[in-house]
Structures are given as C-alpha cells and as structure tokens.
Amino acid sequence: MTDKPSLDLDRPSSGRIYDYWLGGTNNYAIDREFAEKQLALAPEIADAVRENRAFLRRAVRFAVAQGVRQFVDLGSGLPTQGNVHEIADEQAPGKARVVYVDNEPVAHAHARILLEDTADPDRHRALAGDFFDGPELWERIVAEGIDPAEPICLLTVALLHLMPAEEEPGRPMAFYREQLPPGSLLVLSHACLETDDDRARDNFGRIGDNYSRQTSVNGSGGIRGRAEIAEFFGGLELVDPGLVWLPEWRPDTPHHGDVTKSRAVAGVARKNG
Incomplete structure (x- = not known):
C-alpha cells in the first residue's frame, strides 16, 4: 500500500480534531485552532474524549472475554492511542480480525498506513x-474477511451524535443490527447533555453549528436524550450496567467526580438467538 494521507488543510478535520484532544500528533494548526475554540466553550470536552476512548478499550476487552474475535469499527476516525486491533491482539494474540470504516479520506489513509506496520x-x-x-x-x-456466521462486535463509538435526526441514522442502524449473527455485540457511545444548565446547552449547540460550518461533518449533529439513544440498540439485550455515563461502564478503577461531565453515555448490547 502506498497511499499517503491527504492533508486537506482548507478546513479542520473532525478526525484530526479528535486526535488532538486525545493528545495525538496526527493534526495540524487549523485543527488545533478549531479544537481550542471549542474547548473555550466547553472545557470538559478534553476529559470527555479521553473517557470515551477508555470506554472503547474496556468494551473491546469485554468482547474478547465473551469469545468474540471479529470487530467492525464504523466511523473509526484517525488511528490513535489504543486502537481496536491493538487491544484485541493483546487479549487474543493472532486470533482477532478488525475492519475499520471511515468516510473521511485522511482517516482512511492513516488507518491503512498504520495497519501496514502490524505483525x-x-x-x-x-x-x-x-x-x-x-x-x-x-x-x-x-469481502474483507468478516464471517457473517460468526459473532461480530460492531462498534459505533462517538459516531451517531454527528448525525441529525433528519438523516434518520436509526434506519442504517437497524440494518446493521439485522446482519449481526447470534452472540454478537453492539458497542455504542453517544453525546448526552442531561442538564438544567442552559449555558451548557447553548454552548454545545454552538459547537455543533461550528462543526457543521467549518469541518467535514455534515449537519449540526444530534445531542439526544438517553431514551432516544437507547432506541439505537433496538431489541438487543443491554449487558450490565446498561446505558450509563461513560465512566460508569465497567470502570477499571473507581471514578471520582461528576460522571455527567463526560457528556456522553455508553452501553454494550448482545444479540441473542
């Protein structure tokens, strides 16, 4: 593979912005400037994205412990610390298979280059x-080697809140759930602003508008309530502890502080027979 990531420095990249918030190096001045302006509106974003990445790691470890060896990461973004394939390979060396999917050219190119260096x-x-x-x-x-007859872990992490209601993201979600064989898991996290703080709501609305105007994200996104987010799981069975704030999902260590500051909820659901 010889593809090189497209810099696309005419506007900030959502993937590169997320990478910057995670402390990565696959970002540029235009991304950092945009990211810092959003932090000025909502400083908790930096902690929220780190909590989201930590949830991803825990969920992948959980899936491997449940015997799942196939992973499909929809909206995977830029490769950064704690990639799905790295976590899965640590837990089940030589047995896991991962397919990353993203519609942003720079994220796709970076992922291809990253995977060239795997064993x-x-x-x-x-x-x-x-x-x-x-x-x-x-x-x-x-066609990339995912066996539709064997359990699959489908990841939609920090993806669906980029899609406004008018795009009807529930329709493709229903299709993907239908394709999953018994024993599969759906891993999902989603921004959720359950607060009476009008200023926080206004600021997050402004952030959504900024993304829509200035980045590769189309639409201002959808900050949904917990009940709306739960609908994305369809009839799948949520595993304990259910749909909870990011730090509350099977934490490695006790979390101290206000869990609502993560500004996102997360859950893992199993498809039974």
Whole structure:
C-alpha cells in the first residue's frame, strides 16, 4: 500500500480534531485552532474524549472475554492511542480480525498506513465507506474477511451524535443490527447533555453549528436524550450496567467526580438467538 494521507488543510478535520484532544500528533494548526475554540466553550470536552476512548478499550476487552474475535469499527476516525486491533491482539494474540470504516479520506489513509506496520496486516483492514451505505458497505466488510456466521462486535463509538435526526441514522442502524449473527455485540457511545444548565446547552449547540460550518461533518449533529439513544440498540439485550455515563461502564478503577461531565453515555448490547 502506498497511499499517503491527504492533508486537506482548507478546513479542520473532525478526525484530526479528535486526535488532538486525545493528545495525538496526527493534526495540524487549523485543527488545533478549531479544537481550542471549542474547548473555550466547553472545557470538559478534553476529559470527555479521553473517557470515551477508555470506554472503547474496556468494551473491546469485554468482547474478547465473551469469545468474540471479529470487530467492525464504523466511523473509526484517525488511528490513535489504543486502537481496536491493538487491544484485541493483546487479549487474543493472532486470533482477532478488525475492519475499520471511515468516510473521511485522511482517516482512511492513516488507518491503512498504520495497519501496514502490524505483525499480520491481512487480519486487519481499513475501508473507505459511509455509515449510510448500508447493504453495499456490509457486502464490502464481509469481502474483507468478516464471517457473517460468526459473532461480530460492531462498534459505533462517538459516531451517531454527528448525525441529525433528519438523516434518520436509526434506519442504517437497524440494518446493521439485522446482519449481526447470534452472540454478537453492539458497542455504542453517544453525546448526552442531561442538564438544567442552559449555558451548557447553548454552548454545545454552538459547537455543533461550528462543526457543521467549518469541518467535514455534515449537519449540526444530534445531542439526544438517553431514551432516544437507547432506541439505537433496538431489541438487543443491554449487558450490565446498561446505558450509563461513560465512566460508569465497567470502570477499571473507581471514578471520582461528576460522571455527567463526560457528556456522553455508553452501553454494550448482545444479540441473542
């Protein structure tokens, strides 16, 4: 593979902004400037993205412990600390298979380059694709070596809150749930602003508008309530502790502080027979 990441410095990249908040190095001045302006509106964002990444790591470890060896990461973003394939390979060396999917060219190119350096690059793949591609995307995922008859861990982490209601993200989610065989897991996290703080609500609304105007994200996104977020799981069975604030989902160590400051909820659900 010889692809090089497209810099696309005409506007900030959502993937590079997230990478910056995580302390990564795959970002540029235009991304850092945008990221710092959003932090001025909501300083808790930096902690929230780190909590989200920590949830991802815990969820992948949980999936491996449940016997799942296949992972599909929709909206994977830029490769950064604690990638899905790295966590899965630590827990089940030589057995996991991961397909990363993102519609942002720079994220896809970075992922391909990252996977070139793995010990067994044929087990882990990166696709340029869009969440809304549905059947076409799933066909390509299967072609990359995901066995539709064996349990799959489908990850939609910090993805759906980028999609406003008018785009109807519940429709493709229902399709992907239907494709999962019994024993599969759906891992999901989503921004959730359950607060009476009008200033916080206004600031997060401004952040959504900023993303819509200045980045690669189309639409101002959707900060949904917990009941709306739960609908994305459909009829799948949420595992304990259910749909909770990010720090509350099976933490490695006790969390001290206001869990609502993570500004996102997360859960893992199992598809039974």
